[in-house]
Amino acid sequence: MRVLTANLFSDRTDPAAFVEVLISNEVDVACVQELGASLADPIASVLPHGGLFPNEATRGLGIATRHPVEIASVPIPKRPGVSALLDPAHWPGLPRPMEVINWHVMGPHTWPYFPNPNTRRAHLRQLDEWMWQHPQMPRAVLGDYNASPIWPFYRAMRSRLEDAVLLSGDPPPRTWPALGLGGLIRIDHCFVSGLTCTRARRVELPGSDHFGLLVDLKPVE
Known part of the structure; x- marks a missing residue:
């Protein structure tokens, strides 16, 4: 399964070019952050399932998929995530249900500055509560984490x-x-449990200030 995470730079990413990224890379699941109205319909024209929730205040988020999924909101205050549950009935070759979560983590540069480390930790506890509901579920948690591997938040994710x-x-x-x-x-990551990754690379997103992260995932046997 090929999964892309892409920060669309507050809808500045070129719609036609992004559609070509999805098609040429044969993306099955696209997790997008900073999604605005101009990109939602072009994305859905290629990946018609899932849920896309555009917002003009840089908070737009969504998961677009090749086959049907069950969409839910991950209740994280001010920074909710989007969950897609993939059912083997709709996803050929998938041996058991799998979850994909898209999350745009609050940046340490977001005002007010000083409470944010505590806020990020609180947000991570909310993610924990969500995942603990189904601890054995194979899952991938992707997005813009505003944290490089030297940051405590990244290390906290890797401990989970x-x-x-x-x-x-x-x-x-x-x-x-x-x-x-x-x-x-x-700073754009994919964290997994019950899955392995056979290939990872970045892709250009014309108009965005991020590169996309493209990963090939498969269940652990």
């Missing part, structure tokens, strides 16, 4: 889940900034 990029054995792709510098740090 595995970094798919590291499982793949591919060189970890630096995903931000895409504008001008060609990527200095890795």
Whole structure:
């Protein structure tokens, strides 16, 4: 299964170019952040299932999929995630149900600055509560985490889940900034449990300040 996470830079990503990214890379599941109205319909034209929730205040989020899924909101205050439950009845080759979560984590640069480390930890506890409802569920948790591997938040995620990029054995792709510098740090991630990753790479997102992260996932046998 091929899964993409892409920050669309407050809807500045070129719609036609992003559609081509989805088609040419044969994406099965697209997790998008900073989704606005101009990109929602083009994405749905390629990946017609799932749930896309555009918002003009950089908070738009969604998961678009090739086959039907069950969509739910992950209740994280101010930064809710989106969950997609994949059922083997609709996903050929999937041996058991699997969950994909898309989450845009609050950045440490978000005002007010000083409470944010505590807020990020509180948000992570909310994610824990969601995952503990079905602890054996194979899942992938993707998105813009506003945290590179040297940050405590990344390490906290890795204490719970595995970094798919590291499982793949591919060189970890630096995903931000895409504008001008060609990527200095890795802040877009895919964390997994009950899954492994056979390939990971970055893809260009014309108009965005991020590169996308594209991963090939399969259940652990």
